[in-house]
Amino acid sequence: MSMKISVVGTGYLGVTHAACMAELGFEVIGVDVDPHKVRMLSEGHLPFHEPGLGELLRTHVESGRLRFTTDYEQIAEWADVHFIGVGTPQRNDGHGADMRYVDAAVIELATRIRGKALIVGKSTVPVGTARRLHGLIAATADPQADITLAWNPEFLREGYAVRDTMTPDRLVLGCEEAGSEAILRQVYARALDAGTPVIVTDFETAELVKVAANAFLATKISFINSFAEITETIGGDITVLADALGHDARIGRKFLNAGVGFGGGCLPKDIRALQARTSELGLTHTMGFLAEVDEINLRRRERVVRLSHAMLQDQLVGARVAVLGVSFKPDSDDVRDSPALDIAVRLFNAGADVLVYDPEGNKNAAERFPRLFYANDLAEAVANADLVLLLTEWAEFKALVPADLEQLVAARRLIDGRNVLSRSQWEEAGWEIVGMGQHYAPLDGQL
Template identity: 55%
Template sequence: MALKITVIGTGYLGATHAAAMAELGFEVLGLDIDPAKIAMLERGETPMYEPGLEELLRAHVAGFEGASGRLRFTTSWEELADFGDVHFVCVNTPQKHGEYACDMSYVESAVESLAPLLRRPALVVGKSTVPVGSAARLAKRLVQLAPAGEDVELAWNPEFLREGFAVQDTLHPDRIVIGVDGGRAEELLREVYAKPVAEGSPFVVADFPTAELVKTSANSFLATKISFINAMAEVCEAAGGDVVKLAEAIGHDERIGKKFLRAGIGFGGGCLPKDIRAFMARAGELGADQALTFLREVDSINMRRRGHMVELTREAVGGSFLGTRVAVLGATFKPDSDDVRDSPALNVAGQIHLQGGQVTVYDPKGMENARRVFPTLGYADSALEAVRGADVVLHLTEWREFRELDPAALAEVVATPRILDGRNALDPELWRKAGWTYRALGRPQA
C-alpha cells in the first residue's frame, strides 16, 4: 500500500516539500494553523515568491485543469494524524529574541499537538534546522505522548533548499541526509525518496546528532567562505588590489573552488545569519564553545560590510547624506526571491535613510515585503524611476534585471551618473563607457 505523507507547516519549506512529494507520486496532506494560508494554497497561490512553486501546486491541488488531486490542505490535527504514515515537520526555527539561541517552540508545539493523536505506527520526520541534541529528546517525547507508543518513530532529514532553486533542490537534491535510531525509519525514507535516489542523489544515513549537525555545518562553511572573500576585499582596498581578480585566481584551485567567492555587502536571509549564531550558542551549551569562536569573526565581517557600504556612499556624496537622493537597486537578500529577512540591501537602505538621505528603492519581487519592514523609505515601480534625480545609485541585490540595464538610458535621468556596485556583478567597462563613475567593493576605483 502506498505511503501517505503529511507536511506540518506550509511556509517556504513546507509548501515546497508538500508540492514536491505530490510530484513524486504520493498523496499529501499539508497542515497549517493559519486558515488564510491554507485558503491561499488551495487557490494554487503561495505566501512567498519561489520560481516554479505555484505551477507545481496547480499541477496537484484539486480544482485545476489536469491536476492530479494528490495534494490537499487542512487545519485539523486529527485529520492529519488519521491520514498520514509519514509526517514531515517543516515549521520555522527562528533566532530567539535578544539571544543567539534557536527558538524551538514551533517544533515542540508541533510534536505536542501531533503525538497524542498517533494511534497507529507512524514515522515523524523533522526537517527544520534544530540545535544538536533536539532529535533524541523529541523522540522520547513522541513515545511518551503517542497512544501507539514505541510504534511511533522519529527521523531527522535536514533541508538544503536554496531560495530561488527550492523546487529543483527538493525534486533533484544534491544529497539526502537522514538521522535514524534503528526501527523502520530508514526503510520508509528510502521509499519516500526512491525516485531521487534512482536518479543518483546520494543517500547518507547517520545518527541523530550527525544529521542535525549537517545543515549548520554546511551553512557555517558557506558563511565562512563568503566572509573570507569579503575580508580579502578589505585588504585589497587597503593595498590597492582587485578582489575580483584575486577570487578568480584562487578559485582555480580545485581545493577552494570558484563558487561564493564574489565579494560584496555580505549574506543575509532567514538561514545563514541565525543558523551560525544558533550553532555558536549550542556549542557553548555543550562546552565546545572554543571550537566555533571563529564564527564570531565570520559574523562580524559580514555585518561590517553593510556599514562599509554606507560609508562609501557617504564619501561618494561629499560626506553627508542630508539633502542627497540615493537610489537603491535591490531589497531582497538574494535574487529570485521576495525574502527581505535580514537583507543587507534593505539594511543599507535603512541606515542611509536614518542618517538623512532621501532613499528610493526598487526590487523586482521584494517591494511589498520591503514596505512592511521599512514603510518610510521611498519606493519606485521600476529601476528607471528609482534612479531619476539620484545623486548616487547603489546596486545591492544581483538580479538579472539589473545586470541587463542600459547604463546610457539611466544616465539621462540621474542627477549624477555615479554607481556603487555592492555585489561586484555589473560590468565596470560598460558603465564607465556610458559616462558613469563606477566603484565596487574591493576593487580599484579607476
C-alpha cells in the same frame, strides 16, 4: 502510491516539500495553525515568490493530490509519514534557536497518532534535538501507538527550491529505528534511482550536516570579504584574486564573490544558533570564529554606507539615492536580514531620500519598513538620482549598461555592491563607479 504524507508547517520549506511530494505522486496534506495561510494555499495561491513553485502548487491543488488544513487530528489519523517543516527562528533573548514550534508540532502529532507512523524532522535544529524529541514522543504518545522518528535535513536554496527537492545533490537520513530508512527510501525512490548519493547516519550527524554546511558557506563568503577589506585599503583586484583562488580544486570558485554579504532567513541565524549550542555544550571557544564571520559580514553593510557618504561628499541629507534590489538574493522576495534592505534603511536614517526597486521584494520590504519609497520599476527608482546603488544581483540589474540610466539620473554615481558590472565600461561613459573590494581614495584610512 498508497503512502500518505503530511507536512507540518506551510512556510517556505513546508510548501515546497508538500508540492514536490505531490509531484512525486503521493497524496499530501499540509497543516498549519494559520487559517488565512491555509485558505490561501487551498486556493492555489503561493504567499511568497519562488520560481516554479506556484505552478506546482496550483497543479496539485487542482488535481486534489495536495490539500491543506488546520486540523492535526485529521492528519494524525490519515498520514503514514509526517514531515516537520516549521521554523526555528532566532530567540528574542539570545542567539539560540527558538524550538517552541518544533516541539509543539511533535507533541500535537504524538498525542493524536493511534497507529503506526513515522515522524521526520526537516527543520534546522540544534544538535541533540532529535534525541530529546525521541524522549518527548515516548513520554507523550499513546501506549498503543507505534511512532518512529527520523531526521532528514533540507538543503534548499531560495530560487532553486523545487530543483533542489526534486533532484537533490545528496540525501541525509538520520535513522536509528527499524523501518524508518526503508520508508524514506520509498519516499525518495525517484531521486535514489537517479543516483543521488545517500548518507544514512545517526540523529546527531544528520542535525549537524545542515548547520555545518551553512557555517562553511558563511565562512567562505566572509573570507573573501575580509580580503576585500585589504584590497579596499591597499589596492588590488578582488575579483581576479577570487578567480585565482577558485582554480585551486581544494577551494573552488563558487560563493567566493566579494559583495555586501550574506543574509536571509538561514545563514545568519544558523551560525548564531550553532555558537549558542556549542556554548551550551561547554565548548565555549569551538565555534568562536563564527562571531568574526558574522562581524565581517555586517561590516560590508557599513562599507556601503561610508561609500555613499564619500561619493556624495558628505552631502547625504536630502540626496536622492536609488537602491536597486532589497531581497537578500535574486529570484527571491525574502528580505529577512537582507543586507540590501539594511543599507537602504541606514541611508534613510542618515537623511537621504531613498527610492527602492526590487522585482519581487518591494511588498515584503514595505511591510517591514514602510517609510521608504518603493518604485514600481527601475526607471522610477533612478529618476533624478544623485547616487545609484546596485545591491541585489537580479538579472535585470546585471544587464544594465550606462545608456540605460544616463538620461534618467541627476548625477552619474554608482556603487556596485555585487561587482556584477564592468567598471571600465561605466567609467568610459563618464560614471564614477566603485565596487566592493575596490580602493576608493576618499575613504583612505576608513573601513
